[in-house]
Amino acid sequence: MDTVRVVCGIIFKEDKILLCRRKAEKSLGGYWEFPGGKVEPDESEGDALKRELREELSMQVEINNHFKTITHQYENVQIELIAYGCKFIQADFVLIDHNEIQWVKNTDLLSFNLAPADVPIAKTLIAKRKY
Numbered sequence: 001m002d003t004v005r006v007v008c009g010i011i012f013k014e015d016k017i018l019l020c021r022r023k024a025e026k027s028l029g030g031y032w033e034f035p036g037g038k039v040e041p042d043e044s045e046g047d048a049l050k051r052e053l054r055e056e057l058s059m060q061v062e063i064n065n066h067f068k069t070i071t072h073q074y075e076n077v078q079i080e081l082i083a084y085g086c087k088f089i090q091a092d093f094v095l096i097d098h099n100e101i102q103w104v105k106n107t108d109l110l111s112f113n114l115a116p117a118d119v120p121i122a123k124t125l126i127a128k129r130k131y
């Protein structure tokens with residue numbers, strides 16, 4: 001089975017991280033995620049992340065370090081979830097693919113119903129506190 005490459009942002013505003021809840025009608029609807037999306041062919045991970053954040057949230061960030069990559073097998077798809085640390089710059093937060101957003105303290109991440117692939121990323125964030 002092919003692996004779908006997905007890039008997501010661990011977006012910091014001071015000591016809080018942005019979580020977004022996927023709309024009910026989407027795949028993994030109702031789960032909270034780090035925003036981002038699929039990397040298109042011939043697109044860099046950074047360009048894909050900037051594009052997705054602009055399209056989904058009208059948001060601009062500064063992309064910093066690669067944080068962690070997780071391979072996760074869902075029932076009918078395998079994804080490679082590539083997470084980058086980002087600094088929040090500004091957003092209109094016009095929600096397209098999500099129905100709620102929240103800025104969350106590191107230590108509260110696991111109290112959200114995270115997409116299963118995101119759980120190891122949240123655990124690493126909690127273990128490191130600051131990356």
Ligand SMILES: Nc1nc2c([nH]c(=O)n2[C@H]2C[C@H](O)[C@@H](COP(=O)(O)OP(=O)(O)OP(=O)(O)O)O2)c(=O)[nH]1
Nearest residue numbers: 006008026027028033034035036037038115117118
């Ligand atoms: N953006 C994002 N997607 C994630 C995360 N964790 C996780 O399992 N995913 C999954 C959900 C989707 O199956 C896929 C990303 O696709 P996407 O966000 O571009 O969604 P999409 O609209 O293209 O997907 P679809 O509903 O059309 O299938 O990766 C995450 O933290 N961020």
